[in-house]
Each structure stands twice: as C-alpha cells, then as structure tokens.
Amino acid sequence: MAFLYIYLFILGIILGSFYNVVGLRIPKKQSIVKPRSACPNCHHTLTWKELIPVFSYMIQGGKCKNCRQKISLIYPLMELSCGILFVLSFHVIGLQAELIVALTLVSLLQIITVSDLAYMIIPNKVLLLFLFIIVMERTFIPLTPWYDPILGAITGFVLLYVIAIVSKGGMGGGDIKLFAVLGFFLGLSNLLLAFFLATFVGTVIGVFGMIAGQVKRKKPMPFGPSIAIGSLIAYFYGTDLVDWYLALLQ
Numbered sequence: 001m002a003f004l005y006i007y008l009f010i011l012g013i014i015l016g017s018f019y020n021v022v023g024l025r026i027p028k029k030q031s032i033v034k035p036r037s038a039c040p041n042c043h044h045t046l047t048w049k050e051l052i053p054v055f056s057y058m059i060q061g062g063k064c065k066n067c068r069q070k071i072s073l074i075y076p077l078m079e080l081s082c083g084i085l086f087v088l089s090f091h092v093i094g095l096q097a098e099l100i101v102a103l104t105l106v107s108l109l110q111i112i113t114v115s116d117l118a119y120m121i122i123p124n125k126v127l128l129l130f131l132f133i134i135v136m137e138r139t140f141i142p143l144t145p146w147y148d149p150i151l152g153a154i155t156g157f158v159l160l161y162v163i164a165i166v167s168k169g170g171m172g173g174g175d176i177k178l179f180a181v182l183g184f185f186l187g188l189s190n191l192l193l194a195f196f197l198a199t200f201v202g203t204v205i206g207v208f209g210m211i212a213g214q215v216k217r218k219k220p221m222p223f224g225p226s227i228a229i230g231s232l233i234a235y236f237y238g239t240d241l242v243d244w245y246l247a248l249l250q
Helices: 002-028 055-059 074-093 098-119 124-140 148-166 173-212 224-249
Strands: none
Touching: 002 074, 002 098, 002 124, 055 074, 074 098, 074 224, 098 124, 098 173, 098 224, 124 173, 148 173, 173 224
C-alpha cells in the first residue's frame, strides 16, 4: 500500500511538471516537445538536473542556475499539488476503475489552472482532448444513472452560458466549455455543487486579493483555479457535504 502512495506521488510530480509545459505552451500554439525547456530570462536550456520536479527548485534556491533570476513559484507548486492530488485520489477512491477518472480530472484541472493563471485562457485543444477521454472513460466507468454525465454536461454549459449573457461577458467562453466537460466527470448534482463552491472560492480570493492590493476592482481575474478547487472538493467529498448539509436542516 505504501508503495502505491509513493509511486503515485512520484508519478504526479513528474506529470505535474509536464502539465506546466502543456499549460504554458498550448495557448501560445507552441510544441510541447520542442524546444527543450529553458529559462525564460536568459534562455539557458535546462539540464536534466534542473528539471527534477520540486527538488531542482529547492536545490537551486528557487533561482535559475545560470542567471540567478528567480523562478516562478507556480512551477514547484503545481508539481507538488499534482503529486498530492494523485495520492489523494487513491486514498479516497482506492484501487478501483474510478481512479482512472479521478487522475484524468486532476490532470485536466492542473493544465487549465496553469494556462488560466498565465494567460487567462482555457485552451480549446485541451478541453476537446479531455472531452474525448472522459466520454470514453464514462462509457466503461459509468455513473448511476448512466445519463447523469450527459445531464451534467448540458447543465454546465447552459448554466454558465446564461450567466455569461446576463452578466454581459462576466463569464469567459473557456469557463463555459470547461463546465460542460466537467459535467461528464461529476454528473448533475456534483456539478451544481462544484459551481457553488467555485463561486464561493472565487469570491473569497477576490476579496482577499483586493484587500492585499493584488486584485483591482472591475478587473477580470482567472476563474479557472477556483473552478479547479470547487470541482475537486465536489468530486471527492460531494456526497459527504450534501449529507452533512441535509443533517443540519433536520
């Protein structure tokens, strides 16, 4: 059992490093294979020792080995979070087929979080790829009832589309399409919970961001990270949260 936890953590931080590359390059229509990763400041091509997820950042003191420019904290944080979420997926779900869906969901949310933070873009190519993957997975690893993912996808698209119209552009097109894809992962009830949680998290981040002076009033901010947090909470703990809420009402 301990071996599986260690294996998934290592796999997670390795893939997290790759997802950083995907999230940063796909929106710019760059290859995710070539050129090799380099320092964005001095363009020094990174060696394998500088590409070890999380540990290279720690060993180098968070700076480029060549020019000593600070490396963005987003890189190790996303790598570490991917490793932790892979372990959490196994801890919550166990060694079941649904674990495949969980790891796919984590992978999607890692990529869109990076791209949304960097460019405020959720790439269509990424969404289309994961839409295909989750439709295939839900064909063989269905929810109950089997049509729940379809209801979730339709509701996710319509709900966000209506909000975008009412708010006159307050919701981005990428967010709308992302929620449609998430519907296949979560099903109807968990999708609605994910939307509520994402809105709550986004509001909290926005308020604290304005207090700290990092977010300006009436300026757009990436909603992708909030969607990721809300979706993961709903996916892993949605049933428990709903049961807890209903118990409070009794």
